[in-house]
Amino acid sequence: MVRERKATVGYPIGMNQRAKNNKNKDRIICFCYSVPESVIIKAIQDGCSSLMDIRRETSASTGCAGCSEDVKKLIRKHWKPTEEPSEPEGGQNG
Ligand code: FES
Numbered sequence: 001m002v003r004e005r006k007a008t009v010g011y012p013i014g015m016n017q018r019a020k021n022n023k024n025k026d027r028i029i030c031f032c033y034s035v036p037e038s039v040i041i042k043a044i045q046d047g048c049s050s051l052m053d054i055r056r057e058t059s060a061s062t063g064c065a066g067c068s069e070d071v072k073k074l075i076r077k078h079w080k081p082t083e084e085p086s087e088p089e090g091g092q093n094g
Contacts, residue, residue, distance in 0.1 A: 029070050032063025040071060044078045051075070 027037045035058050043057045054071050055061050061068045 030060035030067040033059045035060035040074050041078050049079050
């Protein structure tokens with residue numbers, strides 16, 4: 001008996017499941033890994049402030065990278081730093 005291979009071969013486990021769980025039907029940003037916009041926005045709100053952060057946390061933009069510009073747009077739109085940069089202690093002369 002020849003079994004049909006699923007399209008998920010080669011992708012990290014859970015990526016297709018994430019697409020199935022996308023009940024809000026929000027916009028898919030990364031088609032390679034089925035990462036919806038809401039997942040990327042949540043990652044940004046949780047502290048991801050760069051494309052590398054988003055890649056590490058969501059796997060978005062780790063395939064063909066065709067979604068990189070859309071991910072960067074979301075970062076620019078939704079990133080809100082929570083703290084002011086702190087000044088080094090002791091001033092210039094230590
Ligand atoms: S569409 Fe996101 S990596 Fe290909």
